[in-house]
Amino acid sequence: MECIVGDPACVDEQCMDRTDLERIDDYQWTIPESFREGMRVPVRILASEALIDRILASEAINQAVQTAMLPGLVGHLVVMPDVYEGQGAPVGIVAATKYPVGVVAPGAIGHDINVGVRLLGSSVNADLSADQIDTLADTLHEHIPTGSEAEGSLQLTKSEVDHVAQSGAQWALRKDLAQQDDLVRAEEGGRLNDADPSKVSDAARALGAKQLGTLGGGEHFIEINVVEEVFNRAAALTMGLKENTLVAQIHCGSRGYGRQICADYIERFQAAASKYDIDPPSPGLAAVPLDSSEAEDYMGAMCAAANFAYANRQVLAHRVREAFNEVLDGQGDAFHTVYDVAHNLGQIEMHQVEGRHIRCYVHRKGAARAFGPGTPGISLPYRALGQPVLVPGSMGEASWVLLAKRESMEISFGSACHGAGRTMSRHEVSHQGAVSPVDEELEAQDVSIRSGGGSPVATGGVQVKEDIDAIVETVAGAGLAGKVARLRPVAVVHG
Secondary structure, eight states: OOOOTTOTTOOOTTOOOGGGOEEEETTEEEEOGGGSTTOOSOEEEEOOHHHHHHHHTSHHHHHHHHHTTSTTBOSOEEEEEEEEOOSSSOEEEEEEEETTTSEEOGGGTOSSTTOEEEEEEOOOBSOOOHHHHHHHHHHHHHHSOOSTTOOOSOOOOHHHHHHHHHHTHHHHHHTTSSOHHHHHTBGGGGOOTTOOGGGSOHHHHHHHHHHTTOOOSTTOEEEEEEEEEESOHHHHHHHTOOTTBEEEEEEEOOHHHHHHHHHHHHHHHHHHGGGGTOOOSSGGGOOEETTSHHHHHHHHHHHHHHHHHHHHHHHHHHHHHHHHHHHTTTGGGGOEEEEEEESEEEEEEEEEETTEEEEEEEEEESOEEOOOTTOTTSOGGGTTTOOEEEEOOSTTSOEEEEEEOTHHHHHSSSEEOOSOOOSSOHHHHHTTOOOEEHHHHHHHTTOEEEEOSOSOOEESTTOOOOOHHHHHHHHHHTTSEEEEEEEEEEEEEEO
């Protein structure tokens, strides 16, 4: 049960309020290691005055404190302003362990490995009629299988799934489902080099064989947006974003393939933890040393899932272009990739910690990589500017395009937020009852909505969403990333 900050009836010893924090500035707060026995590093919370009490009243902050108990952590554990309760670790954290003597914890990377966002920009004018928008929504829905049980037209053999997992978006390029520039403007070029599909279970392969090119259910969606306002015209020019033009967002991940991999390895790590004398803070945070055979296997499988997700978003981008070509007389070819960014990944990176440059294994769960200008690893078109950060709002709400700043490297291990937070998890919402289907809310906002018939997304009555603008203000105020453009939805396809 959630405690309410300041409520005298709250007797939970885990409950937290502002007196437990050390304030750094207007947007940064610290929970010191002394707050709870077993914490290895402080917890750094990025939040404004408007957001901090909501974070402290949620179960997510207790999960963050538990995550700060993982062995081998360095610096501080970062909590993003859009944090909410997850499985094991909360969604919206960054945890770095020293490589190779730290640990890896799949629950601190997430079940939907490499869930992320692809943004497609265009020069297509947004002044379309309501009928044209409705037709686009219908056509997208026809072209793209949606829902938790969705199966795609690209039915693959298990060996073909391995090829996808090895090659990522490059597989789509070879199949004429991508343009070369799509890969140039994708994080890691749409492929992680260390993938090892041989470390993936047959159960995961079977799911991958039928799910490539599908959107999935839950909060995954494809949106048609209008570029409502541009704040950084130089960056927007490089990104190909202009006010009053149409863009498309694709929000999804590795589907059942990645979820099965995460489940497989959490179970394996739980069994192996005692061998390494590791007592996990919770079952969902099972961890093993980075230099162990179990960790090597997981990282190979995790990279395979990441590549599957890159390929999946690429195939979906191709389908979006097909839909626009069909409805707007070939204008789908005008849609270019602005960027493709992951929200759930673990990666080996160099960072400065307490004055020393050290190699870290960075867990990002519900957090986007946000490398500042000039940092190695940024796609070449953005190397001088900084890495684009794509921040989708809750389905049907405004979204943002940001640009990473140098300060993010010190404050958050080169990371920023990933979207609109929620005041409670979907599990909690499902037990409250006072909810309304998201489709009804979107229709009331004149957003054209098409649903794949999957599990309804709860919103509304119990304040499931956090204000995306407040989250972006925090990220900008803390110096992680600057505003480039605000996007307004006109059509949504979801599962």
